[in-house]
Amino acid sequence: MKLKQDIQRLSIPEASIENLQEHRYWLQCERDYTFQPIYRTDGSLMAIEILTVVTHPSNPGQRIAPDRYFAEVPVRKRLDVLEEQLLMLASKQDFFRQHQILASVNVDGPTLLALRQDETLQKLTETLPWTRFELVEHVRLPQDSSFASMCEFGPLWLDDFGTGMANFSALSEVRYDYIKVARDLFIMLRQTPEGRNLFTLLLQLMNRYCQGVIVEGIETLEEWRDVQSSPAAAAQGYFLSRPVSMNNLENVIITL
Numbered sequence: 001m002k003l004k005q006d007i008q009r010l011s012i013p014e015a016s017i018e019n020l021q022e023h024r025y026w027l028q029c030e031r032d033y034t035f036q037p038i039y040r041t042d043g044s045l046m047a048i049e050i051l052t053v054v055t056h057p058s059n060p061g062q063r064i065a066p067d068r069y070f071a072e073v074p075v076r077k078r079l080d081v082l083e084e085q086l087l088m089l090a091s092k093q094d095f096f097r098q099h100q101i102l103a104s105v106n107v108d109g110p111t112l113l114a115l116r117q118d119e120t121l122q123k124l125t126e127t128l129p130w131t132r133f134e135l136v137e138h139v140r141l142p143q144d145s146s147f148a149s150m151c152e153f154g155p156l157w158l159d160d161f162g163t164g165m166a167n168f169s170a171l172s173e174v175r176y177d178y179i180k181v182a183r184d185l186f187i188m189l190r191q192t193p194e195g196r197n198l199f200t201l202l203l204q205l206m207n208r209y210c211q212g213v214i215v216e217g218i219e220t221l222e223e224w225r226d227v228q229s230s231p232a233a234a235a236q237g238y239f240l241s242r243p244v245s246m247n248n249l250e251n252v253i254i255t256l
């Protein structure tokens with residue numbers, strides 16, 4: 001209230017006051033982290049994906065959609081969050097080395113490009129060779145960029161293939177290490193025999209562009225069996241494991 005009164009005395013428009021208050025709201029948000037395991041089709045643990053839990057002090061019991069949060073904060077703040085996640089992973093590096101599993105961290109295109117200008121984060125990334133950046137949207141490279149410059153952070157993963165910018169146009173610009181197929185696409189194709197055949201052909205084609213395909217959102221045994229009999233390399237979803245607190249990482253199931 002005091003901020004609003006002070007701004008009013010300066011004759012700043014009401015709309016600007018609301019914008020400042022909203023900006024402050026997003027900066028006040030707090031974060032916690034969970035992870036979801038990613039299992040190969042043979043049941044062995046391949047990787048974990050770091051998930052961000054966002055809340056606000058005014059209502060700590062209500063979660064805020066991470067996509068909304070990251071859309072509202074500036075790139076500099078997103079880099080701060082990325083550093084927070086990488087430092088958390090660095091504190092658990094013995095676990096990843098011992099079990100030889102990977103950790104994927106979600107980033108968007110602008111954040112990945114900004115990372116190239118941050119020497120501190122680049123050096124931190126170099127100490128975590130088992131970390132993978134998972135792009136939540138396809139990066140359209142600037143004209144003066146190259147694939148080599150985008151891969152200076154290690155192999156890249158593409159999230160949510162089949163939605164938004166993550167489609168076949170993405171595969172011609174950057175060679176991703178692993179590609180995740182969105183649940184919506186998986187569910188749509190498995191509804192008919194023709195769709196199931198198309199799903200198999202689609203994964204066979206995608207495997208030409210990457211090291212392997214990961215199917216997201218597996219929620220039933222039948223869906224898991226379908227993935228296991230497909231050309232997919234791995235899967236994740238509630239059937240395999242719900243998100244787990246990072247404090248329990250050491251207790252993750254290594255083999256199903």
